[in-house]
Amino acid sequence: MMRNVWVLAEHTDGKLKRVTFELLTKGREICAAVGGTLCAVLIGSGVEGMAPDLQKWASKVWVVDQPSLENYTPDAYAKAMTTIFEKERPIMLLLAASSNGRDLAPKLAARFDGALASSCTDVVMDGGRLVGIRPVLGETAFVRVGFKSPLQIMTIRPNVIPVTEPENPSNGTVEKVDVTFDEKDLRTKVLEVTKAAGKVELTEASIIVSGGRGMGGPENFKILEELADVLGAAVGASRSAVDAGWRPHSEQVGQTGKVVNPTLYIACGISGAIQHLAGMKTSRWIVAINKDPEAPIFKLADFGIVANLFDVVPKLAEEIKTMKTD
Numbered sequence: 001m002m003r004n005v006w007v008l009a010e011h012t013d014g015k016l017k018r019v020t021f022e023l024l025t026k027g028r029e030i031c032a033a034v035g036g037t038l039c040a041v042l043i044g045s046g047v048e049g050m051a052p053d054l055q056k057w058a059s060k061v062w063v064v065d066q067p068s069l070e071n072y073t074p075d076a077y078a079k080a081m082t083t084i085f086e087k088e089r090p091i092m093l094l095l096a097a098s099s100n101g102r103d104l105a106p107k108l109a110a111r112f113d114g115a116l117a118s119s120c121t122d123v124v125m126d127g128g129r130l131v132g133i134r135p136v137l138g139e140t141a142f143v144r145v146g147f148k149s150p151l152q153i154m155t156i157r158p159n160v161i162p163v164t165e166p167e168n169p170s171n172g173t174v175e176k177v178d179v180t181f182d183e184k185d186l187r188t189k190v191l192e193v194t195k196a197a198g199k200v201e202l203t204e205a206s207i208i209v210s211g212g213r214g215m216g217g218p219e220n221f222k223i224l225e226e227l228a229d230v231l232g233a234a235v236g237a238s239r240s241a242v243d244a245g246w247r248p249h250s251e252q253v254g255q256t257g258k259v260v261n262p263t264l265y266i267a268c269g270i271s272g273a274i275q276h277l278a279g280m281k282t283s284r285w286i287v288a289i290n291k292d293p294e295a296p297i298f299k300l301a302d303f304g305i306v307a308n309l310f311d312v313v314p315k316l317a318e319e320i321k322t323m324k325t326d
């Protein structure tokens, strides 16, 4: 069997998402370790134009470009993957641990009798075998997940793998695949997509500015939004801020909210309760702004500012704006 490692490309608004390049970086590393070939799978409607970006990385790019695939649905994507699998099978399939990837991966694992490791933060070689690293127990411990099945499927969190461009771009081949959809097999249909204009999705953001009870009220989040705007960041919140009705639940970070992995997490007026840390402790750099020097968040933070956030946050936004215009 060919030792192919496949990456399912994620895209939005006609552009490949950064997580796709993170997966390709990891896929290339795995191929080098197992002597495999890197392939990419591009599914959607009007997506063919993105294939050249994938050809630089992958030896082969499978493209399924059909109107029925305009929006992600598990049935349609699984059917598209099944049609490609009938032609060739990989030994490993990497997907983003995004809402689509997390939804699709178990379905594919069940359909193709594959082994699945979800929400991994890394993949390493151990004694010649691939092992997924996965945080558990509210991110307080890591488990190493081995695979027994010949098909290994893994979802990897966005923002955990630094992208390194290929030294020698591949110029891989493109193979278009036609999928015949039987309407009765497509059991769900996307009726409407509502997108907040200009907002960065929390789980994919590389910078997050988060506010807690220390923000004092919903109107004060304006200063966080201004800081987020200059940084190109997403806004997050602690559960206290969400429970108080200051922010929507979609912004809650933590054990009962979202798990995020940005490069930079700025916690403003957040004490650092264990349930909050469960959602953000794998962030690469953590900055905490809190007026209480004993706040537990400072134990985790790489940089701590003991101060009133209402003094610091607007100045920070102003400074960054000036740096950007200089």
Ligand SMILES: Cc1cc2nc3c(=O)[nH]c(=O)nc-3n(C[C@H](O)[C@H](O)[C@H](O)COP(=O)(O)OP(=O)(O)OC[C@H]3O[C@@H](n4cnc5c(N)ncnc54)[C@H](O)[C@@H]3O)c2cc1C
Pocket: 211, 212, 213, 214, 215, 237, 238, 239, 240, 241, 252, 253, 254, 255, 256, 257, 258, 268, 269, 270, 271, 272, 273, 274, 275, 276, 279, 289, 290, 291, 292, 295, 307, 308, 309, 310
């Ligand atoms: C089962 C369960 C699940 C939970 N899930 C989550 C979850 O998903 N996410 C989550 O966040 N929490 C979660 N919690 C709640 C968690 O235990 C904490 O209560 C919550 O995280 C506290 O939020 P906070 O840090 O905003 O508020 P607080 O703990 O009240 O901290 C506010 C901080 O703001 C600082 N502050 C106040 N004013 C200023 C100022 N002007 N300038 C600077 N600093 C200031 C204070 O010093 C303080 O440290 C969960 C709890 C349970 C029991």
